[in-house]
Amino acid sequence: MARRKKIYEGKAKTLYEGPEPGTIVQYFKDDATAFNAEKKDVIDGKGVLNNILSEYFMVGLGAVGVPTHFIKRLNMREQLVRSCEIIPLEVIVRNYAAGTMSKRLGIEEGTALPRPIVEYCYKDDSLGDPLVTEEHIAAFGWASQQDMDDIIALALRVNDFMSGVMYSVGIRLVDFKIEIGRTYDGDFQRLVVADEISPDSCRLWDIETGRKLDKDVFRRDLGSLTDAYTEVANRLGVMPKQSVQPTKPTLIN
Ligand code: 5GP
16 A cells, blocks of 8 residues: 655644645544643543544534534544645633633633633744734734734634533533634635644533543643543543444354
């Protein structure tokens, strides 16, 4: 079988050239990293869970009219996506204080914010993805003013959708990170939600107990990451089913 051309290997995913021009295969790895890869592990089944959860969120976003790069899931670890130019920003939306916002501003984790707050980090591992302002983004030409208007609108629509989906299964969407890609149809350019949306890139807390069901379980050594992600997938009803029942031997007369 012909080997596929690897385009990029990231911390949690590998990208391969897709079967058609303008497509890419995203392979979800089991590797988990935190604190800019200072903490690393391999967590059995994480890639499968993130592939299925990201498919679920991207398909749902598409159904409510939010453009994404997602085309289809190919198998347990791979999905086909449209290739796009990734804008070098991590777009973070926060509904409750947590993580770096709590540290930076001294706000207790879990404090409800007066309204969703959108932040941007410049995607550069060697710099630790620093927080930047719209001034930096405009001055360094990472995105235009029109792009920024579109990015904020997309991020808030993703927030509304994801908050509702999570609330319906008893989970609070504390915050999340998305990446935005630029796609071209001839001369027409549009921005789409790219990369992945999964418990790796969201903070998800059980509404009743506050139990963490996201990557903080790994970052903060709070137990089994697979159990946490499986709980999210189970509540959403997207756990892969045992599709093939073992067959009994048939007696042939
Ligand atoms: P914080 O800035 O508090 O570390 O993260 C805010 C939100 O964005 C959290 O949901 C976190 O999981 C997500 N996030 C921030 N940076 C990254 C990143 O580099 N990779 C991933 N997967 N998620 C991130």
